[in-house]
Amino acid sequence: MTRRMRWPGAGTALSALYMALCYGFIFLPVIVLVLFSFQSGDLPAPPFNGPSLRWYQAASADGRLVDGFTNSLLVGGSSSALSVLLGFFAAYGIARYEFPLKRAIQAIVILPLAVSYLLIGMGLLVSASWLGLSPSLGTVVVGHVVVNMPLAFVICLAQLGEHQRRVEAAARDLGASTFRVLFSITAPMIAPALIAAFCLCFTLSWDETLIALLNTRFDVTLPVVILSLLRGGVSPLTNAAGSFIFLCSILLMVVVELLLLRQRR
Amino acid sequence: MKAGVSPPTAESRAQARARLAGLGFALPAVAWILLFFAAPIVIMAAYSLMPLGPDGRPGPLGLGAYETFFAESAFTAALWNSVVTTVVVVVASSLLAYPFAYGIARVVPRRWRRLALAFAILPFWTSYVVRSYAWLLALSPVGFINHALLALHVIDHAILFAYNPQATELGFVHFFIMLNALTIYANLAQINPHYVMAARDLGASAWRCFLSVTLPLSIPGIAVGAFLTIVLCIGDFVTPQILGGFRGLLLPQVVMMQIQRQLNLPMASVMSLVLTLVVALAYLAMQRWLRMARL
Numbered sequence: 001m002t003r004r005m006r007w008p009g010a011g012t013a014l015s016a017l018y019m020a021l022c023y024g025f026i027f028l029p030v031i032v033l034v035l036f037s038f039q040s041g042d043l044p045a046p047p048f049n050g051p052s053l054r055w056y057q058a059a060s061a062d063g064r065l066v067d068g069f070t071n072s073l074l075v076g077g078s079s080s081a082l083s084v085l086l087g088f089f090a091a092y093g094i095a096r097y098e099f100p101l102k103r104a105i106q107a108i109v110i111l112p113l114a115v116s117y118l119l120i121g122m123g124l125l126v127s128a129s130w131l132g133l134s135p136s137l138g139t140v141v142v143g144h145v146v147v148n149m150p151l152a153f154v155i156c157l158a159q160l161g162e163h164q165r166r167v168e169a170a171a172r173d174l175g176a177s178t179f180r181v182l183f184s185i186t187a188p189m190i191a192p193a194l195i196a197a198f199c200l201c202f203t204l205s206w207d208e209t210l211i212a213l214l215n216t217r218f219d220v221t222l223p224v225v226i227l228s229l230l231r232g233g234v235s236p237l238t239n240a241a242g243s244f245i246f247l248c249s250i251l252l253m254v255v256v257e258l259l260l261l262r263q264r265r
Numbered sequence: 266m267k268a269g270v271s272p273p274t275a276e277s278r279a280q281a282r283a284r285l286a287g288l289g290f291a292l293p294a295v296a297w298i299l300l301f302f303a304a305p306i307v308i309m310a311a312y313s314l315m316p317l318g319p320d321g322r323p324g325p326l327g328l329g330a331y332e333t334f335f336a337e338s339a340f341t342a343a344l345w346n347s348v349v350t351t352v353v354v355v356v357a358s359s360l361l362a363y364p365f366a367y368g369i370a371r372v373v374p375r376r377w378r379r380l381a382l383a384f385a386i387l388p389f390w391t392s393y394v395v396r397s398y399a400w401l402l403a404l405s406p407v408g409f410i411n412h413a414l415l416a417l418h419v420i421d422h423a424i425l426f427a428y429n430p431q432a433t434e435l436g437f438v439h440f441f442i443m444l445n446a447l448t449i450y451a452n453l454a455q456i457n458p459h460y461v462m463a464a465r466d467l468g469a470s471a472w473r474c475f476l477s478v479t480l481p482l483s484i485p486g487i488a489v490g491a492f493l494t495i496v497l498c499i500g501d502f503v504t505p506q507i508l509g510g511f512r513g514l515l516l517p518q519v520v521m522m523q524i525q526r527q528l529n530l531p532m533a534s535v536m537s538l539v540l541t542l543v544v545a546l547a548y549l550a551m552q553r554w555l556r557m558a559r560l
Contacts, residue, residue: 116501125524146297
């Protein structure tokens with residue numbers, strides 16, 4: 001009995017130590033990144049002298065970063081809206097109707113989740129070149145919908161339960177058309193999931209580099225701008241831009257977490 | 266009454282309409298995937314069979330590009346580097362993530378678990394490019410790690426830790442520890458705690474209990490994490506480009522060179538398909554455990 005009392009204590013201490021080390025490892029680069037974004041000197045390395053907002057000002061005045069930011073907003077916003085719309089329709093069809101090939105259709109829609117971005121980006125690049133299209137943000141939007149729509153589909157499908165089905169049936173009995181039911185009953189009922197799906201798609205699109213790098217040339221998204229900034233060596237300017245991107249993603253994920261958490265309870 | 270036998274009643278017409286409506290709702294998504302995912306990959310596969318002729322344009326059908334790929338030692342070396350790096354990253358991130366996920370699932374009090382998990386994946390949401398860049402900062406000769414080691418007199422001059430395969434692996438492991446911790450935790454949380462209690466009641470030691478009950482039951486979670494790691498790691502260009510430099514190139518870096526410098530899309534297509542083939546082989550090998558996972 002005494003052994004049993006003692007060992008879990010030692011085990012817990014060991015485990016807590018290991019977890020602390022893991023957290024340290026996971027957070028180390030983030031701390032380095034954010035800390036030296038407030039550097040006032042020219043090098044993002046110790047000794048730290050600051051805090052200063054010098055590099056945030058420089059980033060907001062940098063034409064490439066601002067253009068990249070605008071392009072990323074455009075690509076993220078349009079690709080996420082399309083992803084959620086298509087994903088929601090498909091999930092509604094699958095959840096509410098019986099039809100042939102349903103399982104096959106579901107498998108096709110989630111297929112891109114099992115494939116690396118390199119293959120998707122390369123496929124679009126080669127096809128665009130075959131069709132004689134020049135690289136553009138439009139191709140990136142198309143690619144991001146391919147990558148993110150399956151996620152929006154899965155999230156919507158998980159939220160479409162029996163609960164809404166009864167309300168939908170009642171609305172239909174009262175004479176509402178199929179689309180009226182969809183937009184006035186179903187969509188508002190799972191609105192938190194739709195918004196969460198949008199935010200998640202946006203975060204992933206906002207961060208996606210490979211498809212964007214392969215399919216753009218002059219108009220590029222923010223991660224591609226940062227990748228090209230790195231060719232000029234390290235600078236607190238990159239830290240400032242990176243910390244800003246991090247902040248945006250975190251805010252969006254907090255929204256997702258709050259919405260999905262409320263939904264679950 | 267069966268719908269097929271009876272004359273078309275209002276009932277069966279409504280059923281047929283419902284079927285069409287269901288298909289109609291799913292159609293835009295399916296069309297998008299077929300048009301912008303499946304078709305481009307087919308076109309790319311066709312391109313891989315049209316090696317560049319001397320005029321720099323895709324030539325007649327043939328396996329020439331594949332032959333060139335497997336005959337060129339620089340290319341096969343890059344493929345080998347990619348496979349080795351992926352294996353190292355998968356093994357290291359699973360091994361490191363397991364005790365971490367186990368700690369969150371079994372040691373952290375229930376009410377703190379969600380927060381512990383949220384914190385563990387917080388850096389996940391830094392931009393992928395920026396995360397690799399942050400490691401570059403930490404590993405550079407003037408960086409934080411050199412600074413600390415110099416201050417502790419472990420080393421007497423600054424060392425360049427970046428621009429080698431190990432730096433790439435470190436960057437990858439950092440990213441995939443978070444991913445694997447998530448899949449392994451999701452799996453551990455599903456294991457019925459009564460199994461463990463029953464084993465303990467029957468006299469198994471804590472270790473025995475872990476090795477013969479918890480660990481076997483958590484293999485699907487490990488498998489899902491490992492497979493996602495393979496998919497995302499083997500096709501990544503950003504991390505090796507930023508941290509790895511140009512010694513020991515990985516295949517995605519060579520793909521990018523074929524596109525940007527050689528303008529050889531057929532060869533880049535061959536390489537992308539070879540990487541996909543490796544992922545498919547990994548899937549076949551792990552299928553048994555992946556099927557068991559319900560995440």
